[in-house]
Amino acid sequence: MTIKKTYKLFIGGKFPRTESGRVIEVRGKDGALLANMSQASRKDFREAVVAARKASAGWAKATAYLRGQIIYRIAEILDGRGEQFVSELVSHGLRENKARKDLAQAIDLLVYYAGWSDKYQAVFSSVNPVASSHFNFSAPQPNGVVGIIAPGRGSLSELVSTLAPVIVGGNCAVVLSPQDATTAISFSEVLATSDVPAGVVNILTGERDELGLEFAKHMDVNALMLCSSDSDETRALELEAAENLKRVSVHPNKSLKEDPYLITDFQEVKTTWHPVGV
Numbered sequence: 001m002t003i004k005k006t007y008k009l010f011i012g013g014k015f016p017r018t019e020s021g022r023v024i025e026v027r028g029k030d031g032a033l034l035a036n037m038s039q040a041s042r043k044d045f046r047e048a049v050v051a052a053r054k055a056s057a058g059w060a061k062a063t064a065y066l067r068g069q070i071i072y073r074i075a076e077i078l079d080g081r082g083e084q085f086v087s088e089l090v091s092h093g094l095r096e097n098k099a100r101k102d103l104a105q106a107i108d109l110l111v112y113y114a115g116w117s118d119k120y121q122a123v124f125s126s127v128n129p130v131a132s133s134h135f136n137f138s139a140p141q142p143n144g145v146v147g148i149i150a151p152g153r154g155s156l157s158e159l160v161s162t163l164a165p166v167i168v169g170g171n172c173a174v175v176l177s178p179q180d181a182t183t184a185i186s187f188s189e190v191l192a193t194s195d196v197p198a199g200v201v202n203i204l205t206g207e208r209d210e211l212g213l214e215f216a217k218h219m220d221v222n223a224l225m226l227c228s229s230d231s232d233e234t235r236a237l238e239l240e241a242a243e244n245l246k247r248v249s250v251h252p253n254k255s256l257k258e259d260p261y262l263i264t265d266f267q268e269v270k271t272t273w274h275p276v277g278v
Contacts, residue, residue, distance in 0.1 A: 006036045009044055009205065010188035012051030013198025019043050026180045029093040035182055040206035045174065045214050048202035052145045052172035053220055055199030060142045060170040068117030071168055074194040075110035078103075081190060085156055088183050092154065105157040105255070112258045113164040120169070120263050128271070135274040140267035142170035143247065144222040147215035149208060149237075151227040151253050154181035158255040162225055165262035167200060174221070175203045176211055208233070216240035216248070223247040223266050227254070 006023070008015040022039040059067075078085070082103050089099035121140060128136040146166045151158040159177060166173050177184035188203045204211070215224055216237040224241055228234050229252055241248045249265045256262060 004033060004035055005182075006038075007182055007185040007205070008038050009040055009048075010185060010191070010201070010203040011044065011048045012054075012202065013192060013196075015185075015188075015192075016044075019047075024179055026182060028091045034091055037179060037182065037185075037205050039179060040176075040204035040211065042211065042214050044204055044206075045176075045211055046218070048174045048204060049145060049218055049220050051199040051202055052174050055197055056142075056144050056172045059167075059172055059197060059200050060144075062170070064118035064121065067168055067170065068114045070195050071110055071114040071117065071164065074190060074196065075107050075114065077190050077194050078110065078187070079107050082107075085183060085186065088186060089156065092180075092182070094155075102155050102157045106160040109157065109160045109164055109258060113168045113263075116260050116263060117168050120260055123260065124264055124267070130273075133275060133277040135276050136271065137274075138269050138271040140169070140264060141270050143266045143268060144171060145220060146171045146173050146223045146225060146266050147218070147221045148173055148175045148225045149212060149215060149227060150175055150177050150184075151255065152178050152208065153253070154178045154183065155255065156183045156187060158227075159184055159187060161256040161258075162227060162251075163201065165256075165259075166225065166266055167196075169263045169267055171223075171266050172200050173202065174215070175201065176208065176215065177203055177205050179205050179207060181205060212237055213240050216246065217244065219244055221246065223249070225249050225251070225265070227251045227256075229253040 018038040020041040023036045026034045086099045125139040130136045217240045
């Protein structure tokens with residue numbers, strides 16, 4: 001007898017059931033039941049934001065070396081559990097060769113951004129010429145809590161391509177993944193065993209129509225990454241975010257390419273003036 005798994009949410013390093021009690025049946029390409037998935041509510045989202053905010057200060061203060069080591073550890077554990085993810089992706093309709101390619105791409109993305117953890121500050125910092133006796137320099141600092149509305153196709157590489165540049169920069173994340181993306185919660189099991197501090201990453205599975213506007217209007221979410229090819233959805237969320245001056249970074253509804261500028265999308269630039277001379 002095969003035991004069907006119930007996939008829960010990932011909030012504050014734990015796996016709670018949705019407070020609403022709602023689940024949906026996830027079925028494979030042949031119509032067979034694969035699992036039950038929790039459908040996150042607005043209350044679940046608010047609790048995820050609280051968990052992310054609680055972890056924000058500690059993660060922002062972590063050394064670049066430590067953040068890089070933790071993200072590299074995620075890649076190591078993901079590689080070790082690769083067959084599980086290939087099996088899940090195949091059960092959702094992906095051919096095996098494409099599933100293996102998707103897994104390899106996710107691992108490569110994690111290693112890529114782990115390598116940037118102690119380099120982006122040097123690349124994107126600057127010493128500024130000023131017409132006074134001051135040493136003036138600018139350096140990036142994390143936004144804080146970033147909401148991520150992940151691509152809606154449910155692949156592992158899509159999820160990682162949005163999450164990795166956010167957390168490597170010292171931000172905490174609340175991610176909304178497609179309702180039927182079992183790989184998202186399986187990936188959170190990897191996060192839970194990869195030394196990622198509780199609350200740094202929170203993953204919800206739910207409906208964009210129900211929770212999207214909540215991401216845009218919540219006052220304790222500092223920035224939003226939106227992966228959408230729907231112009232109406234994009235406009236509605238940008239207008240809502242404008243009400244609380246939230247930064248919104250919009251991308252197509254697909255995996256994002258490796259790019260250090262994705263890290264800077266969720267950084268604030270702090271400029272310091274230091275007097276020099278007599």
